[in-house]
Amino acid sequence: xxxxxxxxxxxxxxxxxxxxxxxxxxxxxxxxxxxxxxxxxxxxxxxxxxxxxxxxxxxxxxxxxxxxxxxxxxxxxxxxxxxxxxxxxxxxxxxxxxxxxxxxxxxxxxxxxxxxxxxxxxxxxxxxxxxxxxxxxxxxxxxxxxxxxxxxxxxxxxxxxxxxxxxxxxxxxxxxxxxxxxxxxxxxxxxxxxxxxxxxxxxxxxxxxxxxxxxxxxxxxxxxxxxxxxxxxxxxxxxxxxxxxxxxxxxxxxxxxxxxxxxxxxxxxxxxxxxxxxxxxxxxxxxxxxxxxxxxxxxxxxxxxxxxxxxxxxxxxxxxxxxxxxxxxxxxxxxxxxxxxxxxxxx
Amino acid sequence: xxxxxxxxxxxxxxxxxxxxxxxxxxxxxxxxxxxxxxxxxxxxxxxxxxxxxxxxxxxxxxxxxxxxxxxxxxxxxxxxxxxxxxxxxxxxxxxxxxxxxxxxxxxxxxxxxxxxxxxxxxxxxxxxxxxxxxxxxxxxxxxxxxxxxxxxxxxxxxxxxxxxxxxxxxxxxxxxxxxxxxxxxxxxxxxxxxxxxxxxxxxxxxxxxxxxxxxxxxxxxxxxxxxxxxxxxxxxxxxxxxxxxxxxxxxxxxxxxxxxxxxxxxxxxxxxxxxxxxxxxxxxxxxxxxxxxxxxxxxxxxxxxxxxxxxxxxxxxxxxxxxxxxxxxxxxxxxxxxxxxxxxxxx
Numbered sequence: 036x037x038x039x040x041x042x043x044x045x046x047x048x049x050x051x052x053x054x055x056x057x058x059x060x061x062x063x064x065x066x067x068x069x070x071x072x073x074x075x076x077x078x079x080x081x082x083x084x085x086x087x088x089x090x091x092x093x094x095x096x097x098x099x100x101x102x103x104x105x106x107x108x109x110x111x112x113x114x115x116x117x118x119x120x121x122x123x124x125x126x127x128x129x130x131x132x133x134x135x136x137x138x139x140x141x142x143x144x145x146x147x148x149x150x151x152x153x154x155x156x157x158x159x160x161x162x163x164x165x166x167x168x169x170x171x172x173x174x175x176x177x178x179x180x181x182x183x184x185x186x187x188x189x190x191x192x193x194x195x196x197x198x199x200x201x202x203x204x205x206x207x208x209x210x211x212x213x214x215x216x217x218x219x220x221x222x223x224x225x226x227x228x229x230x231x232x233x234x235x236x237x238x239x240x241x242x243x244x245x246x247x248x249x250x251x252x253x254x255x256x257x258x259x260x261x262x263x264x265x266x267x268x269x270x271x272x273x274x275x276x277x278x279x280x281x282x283x284x285x286x287x288x289x290x291x292x293x294x295x296x297x298x299x300x301x302x303x304x305x306x307x308x309x310x311x312x313x314x315x316x317x318x319x320x321x322x323x324x325x326x327x328x329x330x331x332x333x334x335x336x337x338x339x340x341x342x343x344x345x346x347x348x349x350x351x352x353x354x355x356x357x358x359x360x361x362x363x364x365x366x367x368x369x370x371x372x373x374x375x376x377x378x379x380x381x382x
Numbered sequence: 383x384x385x386x387x388x389x390x391x392x393x394x395x396x397x398x399x400x401x402x403x404x405x406x407x408x409x410x411x412x413x414x415x416x417x418x419x420x421x422x423x424x425x426x427x428x429x430x431x432x433x434x435x436x437x438x439x440x441x442x443x444x445x446x447x448x449x450x451x452x453x454x455x456x457x458x459x460x461x462x463x464x465x466x467x468x469x470x471x472x473x474x475x476x477x478x479x480x481x482x483x484x485x486x487x488x489x490x491x492x493x494x495x496x497x498x499x500x501x502x503x504x505x506x507x508x509x510x511x512x513x514x515x516x517x518x519x520x521x522x523x524x525x526x527x528x529x530x531x532x533x534x535x536x537x538x539x540x541x542x543x544x545x546x547x548x549x550x551x552x553x554x555x556x557x558x559x560x561x562x563x564x565x566x567x568x569x570x571x572x573x574x575x576x577x578x579x580x581x582x583x584x585x586x587x588x589x590x591x592x593x594x595x596x597x598x599x600x601x602x603x604x605x606x607x608x609x610x611x612x613x614x615x616x617x618x619x620x621x622x623x624x625x626x627x628x629x630x631x632x633x634x635x636x637x638x639x640x641x642x643x644x645x646x647x648x649x650x651x652x653x654x655x656x657x658x659x660x661x662x663x664x665x666x667x668x669x670x671x672x673x674x675x676x677x678x679x680x681x682x683x684x685x686x687x688x689x690x691x692x693x694x695x696x697x698x699x700x701x702x703x704x705x706x707x708x709x710x711x712x713x714x715x716x717x718x719x720x721x722x723x724x725x726x727x728x729x
Contacts, residue, residue: 109488111458112658141456142491146659169617182676184685189676197614199621207617209610233580241682256604263556263690266672267544270516270554274546274668275659281672311459312493312622321621325613325628329529329536335588338531343610 037366038358043382045070047373048085054376055092057099061124068123072155073359076350077210079219080155083365087288088121088152094294097121097151103128111140114276115147119297122153126172126302130159133306134166141311144303148276151298152176152287156196157210157347163198163306164206167315170198171305175272178282180214181252183259186241188252189281192217193268200309202316202323208344213261213268214253221250234258268303276301384713385705390729392417394720395432401723402439404446408471415470419502420706423697424557426566427502430712434635435468435499441641444468444498450475458487461623462494466644469500473519473649477506480653481513488658491650495623498645499523499634503543504557504694510545510653511553514662517545518652522619525629527561528599530606533588535599536628539564540615547656549670555691560608560615561600568597581605615650623648 045066052062065088073081091097101120105128107113113132117125129145136143153159156172163170176191196210215235224231225247236250237243244250255261273280278301285298309315332340354360361369369382392413399409412435420428438444448467452475454460460479464472476492483490500506503519510517523538543557562582571578572594583597584590591597602608620627625648632645656662679687701707708716716729 108658109655110486111490112488112655114659139457140487141459142489143458144489144654182679182687184681185687186680186682189679189687197617199617207613209614211604211607211610213604213607215604241680256607257558257560257562259688259690260558260560260603263558266554266676266690267556269672270544270546270669274665274672275656277660277664280668281675307491308456308459309622311455312461313624317624318621321627322617325616325621328628329613332529332536333533333588334531335533340529340532340536341606343606343613 036360037363039361039366039369039382040358041070041074041355044082044359044369047369047378047382048082050378051089051372051376052092052099055089055099057092058101058120058124061099061101061121064127065121065123068127068154068158070359071158074351074354075155075157075347076354077155077157077347079217082359082361084152084154086368090294091151094291096294096297101125105132107136111136111143113143113145115145117147117150119149119151122151122174122300122302123158125150126153126156126159126304127162129302129304130162130170130172130306133304134163134168137163137168137306137308138166142305142307144305146271146275147302147304148278149297150300150302152300153302155210156194157198157208159304160196160198160210161206161208164200166306167200167309167319169307169309170196171307172196173268173271173303175269175278175280175284175301177284177287179218179253180255180262180265181237181241183255183262190262190265190269191284192253193265193272195264195268199322200315200319201326202319204323204326205348206344207322207326207342208347210344213255213265215256215261216253218250218253221247271303272301275303383707384710386708386713386716386729387705388417388421388702391429391706391716394716394725394729395429397725398436398719398723399439399446402436402446404439405448405467405471408446408448408468411474412468412470415474415501415505417706418505421698421701422502422504422694423701424502424504424694426564429706429708431499431501433715437641438498441638443641443644448472452479454483458483458490460490460492462492464494464497466496466498469498469521469647469649470505472497473500473503473506473651474509476649476651477509477517477519477653480651481510481515484510484515484653484655485513489652489654491652493618493623494649494651495625496644497647497649499647500649502557503541504545504555506651507543507545507557508553508555511547513653514547514656514666516654516656517543518654519543520615520618520650522616522625522627522631522648524631524634526565526600527602527609527612528584528588530602530609537609537612537616538631539600540612540619542611542615546669547662547666548673549666551670551673552695553691554669554673554689555694557691560602560612562603562608563600565597565600568594618650619648622650
């Protein structure tokens, strides 16, 4: 692993995007979102995706200069057509629109259509907390979760993110998909030669397996419950937006042909002004107290009770100082990019 | 088991409440909500609760004639003070208010304070679908879920309900708490002398056990994920309303003294007008197609892939005709009530 300074990395990625004629704000929000995820330890959704996005840009999947079209449909709702640009740019735009509407209407919800992969949702939902609002974000994704009772994947591992401001620290942030574990975790078990716990993955026939090399499908939290939550996210992100749902959601990865296809993804972003319900000062103080109480709960040996978002806050504090740990191969790829575009020893 | 006609049962319960000087609409909505749950097979939240509510009415916990105070705080938000009446009456009132606001504002959210137990959430959230809206309902509850990494219960088994209208059948309805299984299910294992699956309950020290007689705490779906979802519900229902949260949420059951205490519960109800995002006809047709597709998914042997709400729809079709199955003891209690108030052979 190489430790990379987040500012240098951000600067390099942004320059590369600009040299590919990506719009200034689209480039800025995309690299900010990727670095945000990496700083918080969400490496699967962090800077490693940059190369995937670059490939999508070159193949024509991603639109470097979108013509965002926003239609406000009521006091508290609207639709944003993202024109097939980077999902990060669409998400920040939509979240900002929902915050603006919520300032007047008390709450607001923006459905995004013709979008693409948007990385980790926390980046968007946390925006609302800067305005003393609760932020919520959803995105659907490629079919990966085994359906309850079914033989095969149906819904994506569709995440839900919920944020709320606190008095003395960064906001509360729950950002979770609906599988028990991730494929990254499955790979770790495989590499270590370990058996998986029972009930977290299924083989290609839909049968539960504990052999990581047979894992083809992820099982949802609470099986039919996580499956239901993923369907809810598909209803919000796919049906309210007119985008494909279930097994019709486009593939993220694949050969050159796949990478040419636009994603046609939908996302859904909500803001709730806290003052519309209760004094924001009292809310933030009570949420702070609740978090403090939780952290002091009697815990099992060797572990402690944490508030959702605590692991990410801890990692962010460390990585902001020490840098983002990056596999050597990725570091080399970034260096090659810097050389290719004569950007010098940027990272 | 005795099969009881739902209309007769509803009529008996309503008459008993009216004879206790309960407001006409409060009585009507409470018995409708209880029967609604029983018809759908959600017996834990159905008519068996009537005796608990009656005890709460007699003890002074529940206010028979509430002075509902509604404050609209913005175009799309409001607070309802339920004045410690039956949670069903407060929930229907709040859902109706959110629907009215959403008709104009596109979406709306009503936080309810000073409420009590409201039974199953589907009864409220389904109201929105009658107006071609998505309905969402949340309530917090007494501490029952083991906290992730913790030794003891912290959050309640706080449910989330999400409904959406469909073209050719009753609405989509996900109504689920965040535990893997319920205490009712634990009791069933105990009665059958069976071991529980691993990872669904913990003993009084917070250690996982498969012995149903040692089960003291429920484990959340995905452990820290369901724990996080329950915290989100507590934020909406407890912090936005000024009600207690976590282990401070009042106890539902207990001795006479406990039953005297008002619950100080909060609930949160949302309505989203589908036409604010996409044509409602197209939405309902696509949701219908999605449900049909899911039901035709290749399934494991002996089971079939179901849409959330399918089991309840199936049971409701049967019970609407055959009646609600009731344990003999409960049937006798209802008969005694009928005799006590000279209501004849009402059920």
